[in-house]
Amino acid sequence: MATWIKNGEVVDPVKGVVEKLDLIIERKRIAKMLPPDTFRDKGPKLMVIDASNKYIIPGLIDMHVHLREPGHEYKETIATGAMAAVAGGFTSLACMPNTRPPNDCRAVSEFILEQAERAGLAKIYPVGAITVGQKGERLTEFGDLRRAGVVAVSDDGFSVSNSELMRRALEYASYHGLAVISHCEDTYLSNNGLMHEGEISTRIGLAGIPSSSEEIMVYRDISLAKLTRCPVHIAHVSTAGSVELIRRAKEQQVPVTAETAPHYFTLDHRAVIGYNTFTKVNPPLRTSSDVAALKEGLADGVIDVIATDHAPHSPLEKDLEFDKAAFGMIGLQTALPLTLRLVREGILGLPAAIKKLCYNPAAILGIEGASLVEGGNADLAIIDLKAQYVLKEEDLLSKSKNSPFIGETLIGKNTMTMIGGKVVWERDE
Ligand SMILES: [Zn+2]
Numbered sequence: 001m002a003t004w005i006k007n008g009e010v011v012d013p014v015k016g017v018v019e020k021l022d023l024i025i026e027r028k029r030i031a032k033m034l035p036p037d038t039f040r041d042k043g044p045k046l047m048v049i050d051a052s053n054k055y056i057i058p059g060l061i062d063m064h065v066h067l068r069e070p071g072h073e074y075k076e077t078i079a080t081g082a083m084a085a086v087a088g089g090f091t092s093l094a095c096m097p098n099t100r101p102p103n104d105c106r107a108v109s110e111f112i113l114e115q116a117e118r119a120g121l122a123k124i125y126p127v128g129a130i131t132v133g134q135k136g137e138r139l140t141e142f143g144d145l146r147r148a149g150v151v152a153v154s155d156d157g158f159s160v161s162n163s164e165l166m167r168r169a170l171e172y173a174s175y176h177g178l179a180v181i182s183h184c185e186d187t188y189l190s191n192n193g194l195m196h197e198g199e200i201s202t203r204i205g206l207a208g209i210p211s212s213s214e215e216i217m218v219y220r221d222i223s224l225a226k227l228t229r230c231p232v233h234i235a236h237v238s239t240a241g242s243v244e245l246i247r248r249a250k251e252q253q254v255p256v257t258a259e260t261a262p263h264y265f266t267l268d269h270r271a272v273i274g275y276n277t278f279t280k281v282n283p284p285l286r287t288s289s290d291v292a293a294l295k296e297g298l299a300d301g302v303i304d305v306i307a308t309d310h311a312p313h314s315p316l317e318k319d320l321e322f323d324k325a326a327f328g329m330i331g332l333q334t335a336l337p338l339t340l341r342l343v344r345e346g347i348l349g350l351p352a353a354i355k356k357l358c359y360n361p362a363a364i365l366g367i368e369g370a371s372l373v374e375g376g377n378a379d380l381a382i383i384d385l386k387a388q389y390v391l392k393e394e395d396l397l398s399k400s401k402n403s404p405f406i407g408e409t410l411i412g413k414n415t416m417t418m419i420g421g422k423v424v425w426e427r428d429e
Contacts, residue, residue, distance in 0.1 A: 008051025013355035059091025059379035064307035071100025089414035184217035240293030259305035312400030
């Protein structure tokens, strides 16, 4: 059966344009993209989707997600995470290896891919650990992980503090065609810190995490990328200093790319004043001038990617005193509306914003998707830029509900997600 998506505005992140086009989908692929009112074949086997007043975007790709399976299925499973992803407009995601056991070998990678297949929703690309057990001591078998289906390596959650080991990781990963995603944190400096170190942490009496704890490692990784000529991707950039370091490295053609998460350009450390543990994240929410620098970095291309760092936690880890609560917030269903705020503020055009949520992460990971073309996979989302709503806990399909945006008014919503021509999620009207 064929599908006709008519009257929608198609966003092309590669050409940077938005154009009114009808899409004809056949056998999992986009068979044709036609100007409106030119498609005539209305056979009985044609499913028609009316996308009037809506935008059709390539399925979003989140390169930084924690799915918690295996090991912490009470927080999230591959199936529930994939469900939240498709509700948020994501058709692909890369899941971090800090599960229990960690994804540091072929067996765990294969298990994740089997569970993803069973869930049958978003495409899931496992990220393997850089070091065995994420202990920072011995490199994992990159070639073996690659053959099992891993697309990148990372010790996310931890830094690889041994610089010689990190240098070899960059070299081996490049040889095996794997991206390296670096969690930049000097843990001696961030030790026991709970929020950004600054005037707010002093006022409310919480131990601080200085900006330097991130920036020292960002500089270390840039220096190693320069030395080895092997690419490194900096995860969850949160400070103005990191943006500046990456900007200068890019000017010198150092092979570095970077991501930030929507909470870092939406909230600042004042959000922590009420001790809401949902605002406790690592790296922490920074100052308003860091937020401004992140927006500038997004606008001028220093920050390539918007990724969620979706980190589900149950009440067992979050209904606690602030110092005892775990770090992290969920983000798969809020990434799109929070990114669309940047479009309304004039920081990014719509195609440029979408590019950071699909094309750029796909290019870094070397995976398919990322633009809508004739003959390409029909992985897409149909979004409503004007839908205004108050985010409710019951709207969140993740098993965990740790979002500080519950109760906030958001604008912009995914209305339908399609993977390989099949509708996998649809908003109830
Ligand atoms: Zn991290």
